[in-house]
Amino acid sequence: MTKTDNKALFRDTGAEEGPRAPRESRLREFWRLLRRNRLAFSGLAIFVFFFFVAFSGLVLTSGTRPVFDPAIVRLQEKLRPPLSEPNLANLLPKEIPTLGVYLFGTDDLGRDVFARMLQGAWVSLTVGFVAVGIAVLIGIGMGGISGYFGRNPVRVDHILLAFIVSLGGGLLIGGAFFAGGVLLLIGSTYILFSLWRKKWSGKQSAQKLLRLLHKDTISIDTLIMRIVDIMLCFPVFFLILTVVALLPASMYNIMIVIGLTSWMGTTRFVRAELLSLREQDFVTAAKALGVSDWRIIFRHMIPNAMAPVLVSATIGIASAILIEAGLSFLGFGVPPPHATWGNILSDGKRFIFDAPWLTFIPGFAILIVVLAFNLFGEGLRDILNPKLRERY
């Protein structure tokens, strides 16, 4: 053992207490483990690179005078292979590609594939992150409630209230303003009424109707797990396809729909983690200190349950990117003038024998990005879970 190591051992303990285990911050340990896992590390590197490409793609291809214009049509220059020089005699000054060559070639309308790929990178990135963000938020919320409040029963009046409010909201959206408004009003009055009862009249009321309303039905845990079961019954890609096809085409709809159909896994992970965390001493201590329930959940328990959520989120981004590409490929993606990797490939497939770069460039781009996210996610699983860690 060298001298510096000894110093590290004695740091901030005071020498008289003797050596302790070397202090290593969690981040440093994480970094060290990540460096050892070569696949995961290259995944992270590609992920960071993709992040920068997507951001610069957004900056460079948007605005009124973008640096790389993905929308310029040059019919005289169509289907040029990658790295070919533009024919300057045929082009107006503003049609000349910024780099002086067609780095990735041109498509059947003579649009620069490089500029289109840049524009598409941003779509893939945002769809992946926003969809997974929605899924993780719903998953943490549902899983948190189910894991922490799971034993609490749902009462008859809760079900009635949820029914009334959702019916009122539905009617309001559907156009029946009067009936919907009345139902919403009844719902909010009942909420106020029960708040008032809880706060000012502690004594148990003995009325028959109220007792019927307060009858326990099922536990919250059962309710949420049944909702998860219901969601798992739908064939996911088919459901997404149906909804996206019925709604007006836009990037936001796709993100929301993918997010709303992929939260079930996160819910189950968070619930399982919270069920075991709930029995631990630090939660009891926090309760004894009078910390509120929501603060215990979000400040004390969720951070301890984050590991599986992070892993499933990383892999979820990969699958969201794949789903978006698949939707674009089928023609249900982001509407046409905007390029996505899926619709570049889908447009290019007709020329697969004459212009294979139109298929291979976006295809390999999707493959590499998805692979990077999957590898990084799997590596994260190994690193964050001490049980799976190799002994060294």
Add this chain to the structure above:
Amino acid sequence: MLSFIGRSIIQKIITLFFVMVISFLIIHLAPGEPSQVDPLNPKFTPEMVERFRKAFHLDEPLHVQFVYFYRDLFTGKTISWKDNEPVLKKIGERFLNSLPLFIVATILIWTLAFPIGVRSAIVRGGAYDRLATFFSYLLYSIPGFFFAYILILLIVNAFHVPVIGMKTFGLTDVSLLRTGMDRVWHLVLPSVLEATVGIAVLSRYVRSQMLEVEGQDYVRTARAKGLPPEQVHYKHALRNALLPFVTMFGLMLPGLIGGSVIIESIFSWPGIGRMAYEAILSRDYPIILSINFISAVLVLIGTFISDILYMVVDPRIRL
């Protein structure tokens, strides 16, 4: 056991009811109406739209439509809005087309994933294991449509065989062998593509199960008492690692109807997935809802069967 079966059947029926309601609401609350699919078509006069709405109960309130629809579905009278064919008959025909794909893909998955997974668990950390790991990630990450085009390019350039569709059009008056080979060539690519993700996922799962069992004490005991490694791996470890896969027979069931939309569209394969895609394009609600309903039923039956199987094969599980 009996009470578990009873409870889970009731639970599944309730789940199914909610699935029915939700899918019906999703379809019918979406903007636009099926009677307005083609507003520019001059043959579509307002009277015709009215008659259409009446014939398919579209002028009734939603809950009445719901009852009508599922009554028709259960009595087998639902008809497609596009061509007035009975929905169940159409789904049945398409199902028979998707079935060969499903069977070949399943055989591929199960025969490839197990040897790969078991082998890479036995030689864990070695070159074979790392290669298998990387390839399973690669197969899992590759977009199906892109992989389809790579394979089409390779096969068509190397063997000069047609691959799109179920069979070559106009191939008559040739020997049985020719037509048979033709069908096989058309079957190979789509079923390989449907199997790719399955092979990747299942082989990883087999590997992790096998690793878990190999780490247990009784395997160490078997090794310590001097049994040959083959016997330890394949007799002691593998048998116990196989337990969770018994349940997969149940979970395979929904795959019967969930033919891949993308793969079947690329290969113009007239299966369930392609029919679903066409139904979505033409807003043929009865078909969309029926496919949704049938696949939900299959998912529920599948999980039920897998629960039961798990209880049968693993005496430690008592529900």
